[in-house]
Amino acid sequence: MSGTQRQQTHPLAGAEDTLKDFWNSRPRRPRRGRKIAGVAAAIANRYSIDPVLVRVVLVVSAFFGGAGLMIYLFGWLFFPEENDNEAPFPAMIGRGRSSTGWFFTLLLCGVLFGVSLWTFNSEGGGLLGAAMLVAALFMLHRSRAGLGQETPPAPQPTMPLPSVGMEMNSPVMPAPPGPEPRNSPPAWDPLGAAPFAWDLPDPAPVKKEPEPPAPRRPRSRVGGITFGAALAVGGALVLLAPQVSWLTPGHITGLVLAVIGLGMVGGSFVRGGRGLIGLAVPLALAGFVFTNTDTGPVASTGRPEWGNTVVRPTSVEAVQGVYSVGGGTVDLDLTALPDTGTVSTSVTVGLGNISVIVPPNADVQVTCDAGLGAVECLGQEQNATDAHVNTVDYGADGQGGLKIYLDARVNSGTVEVRRGN
Structure with a gap:
């Protein structure tokens, strides 16, 4: 039964049902189109959204306490590959088979443990960021569980069963020889009218007409609208900064980045706004620097130097x-x-x-x-x-x-x- 049919016949009523359905239909990491382990591509394919958006969200959230990195490692350990019947961690404890070896799985567990300590003990919003990512994935599954195509696990090879009356080690009898093909017409057909005596030329290949080019998709306006909104918001905040002490460079950068993030979320549903990535990544780096360099007001100048x-x-x-x-x-x-x-x-x-x-x-x-x-x-x-x-x-x-x-x-x-x- 497909994801769409399942969602129509059994609607998700509560959080427990949503979590069970998510585990039973976990995203599968593809072998093609992935950058590292395919976690972002798996989430995008499962819920029919742009994989670039998922990658940007994970990368940006990794700068704030390592939340994005922790979620990515969780997906690496608990999302199976498309040709495996189980994910690396469950396979390591004997619940199935995975193409990821046990040694590398243990290494991933160690890295995840270290990153989790960093996230939970970070003062840069790591725990809050991880909670927001989990909540976003939860809501994504509730609203779009039936849109993406679920990839079934790879079938296990089976041995052919012997037919009734045949022993396992009995030799295979060869088929009896048939009549030899004739190259000359028989005596009763001296004119060679028999079909096997015909020697007709091969038909000329049919020339296929070239397929018309695919229509060009209209360019989305999400990127331009979002860029203009980000400039307007950033300019207004800069003008208000001298009167509002809370508006530090880090806060201004974060608010502008939030506007760009909303534009990217909206653009992912209409396949637009990819050009915003070139603006979001440097802003995220700038936000990380401003967050770590904000020491509070200095008595002599009123601002950090x-x-x-x-x-x-x-x-x-x-x-x-x-x-x-x-x-x-x-x-x-x-x-x-x-x-x-x-x-x-x-x-x-x-x-x-x-x-x-x-x-x-x-x-x-x-x-x-x-x-x-x-x-x-x-x-x-x-x-x-x-x-x-x-x-x-x-x-x-x-x-x-x-x-x-x-x-x-x-x-x-x-x-x-x-x-x-």
Whole structure:
């Protein structure tokens, strides 16, 4: 029974029925027309939409906490290929056969585990992005489950059964020889009127008329309309940005990207708007950069800045409360400070590196954070998503003397706090 017939006779009433029907009619990864493993092409073929749209959605969502990459790996493991009767992961645990070997399946499981940790622990909306992708796939199945063509699993080869009365090892008897063909007319037909004596020329080949060219599909206006709407929205947001503090470059880029995404979704149903991909990909990259470089307002300028900052204060009063750049590096050398007093400062970098050198005998209480990167603070190291180190170190001479309270954080990059000589 086809997907259309099934949907007409058994409408999907609830979430449980939808999930069961989705699992029973999972998309199958094709061997042709795929870029990596065929997950995007499988979803597009199953629900009769443009595969380019699915690829763009997965690639863009991969920049926000790896949600798109996690969903793609799930599809790789649980969507069977078109010629297999089961997907790689169920086949590995003995529920069918798959052309993907068990070793490569285990490797995919390990990669999926690492990407899932990144997605669930990411502050860039990874968990929210994954939930939105799953919800979109759920709604897609509810509304278009019967539109795409389901590919049945490859039939298993079967051995021919022997006929009744024939033994398995009995030899095959050859057919009796027939009469030999005659090349000359018989005696009763001296004129060669018999049909087998005819020698007629082969008929001339029939010349086929060339097929008319296929009519050219009218060009869709979705791309032009969406591009104009994106320009209008982006221009209006830029004009409003000085009056609205929430409208940072990252937020403006995200809203413009949302307009383009809506245009691509609408264009996928009319086979148009593919030219928007060239605009969506660089905007997604720009959004990723702006998101990671947005450190919040800076006291002196009101906005994050770009560049490299090298500071070596010689007095407690010269130490600022905040050192911040949106992208670049901050090198803070505190070894020239006096042996007494109290210093409290924070260093924040959006995309880049932080390096702080403290005196050898100072009492230091430090907190180091890296959203995506590595930290090395006074001998303690972490290299993972949301790396965090909080430690207190009194130096070589023990407790007493200069006190330093330090908070160092980078969104994407490295944090290093060490003692000088």
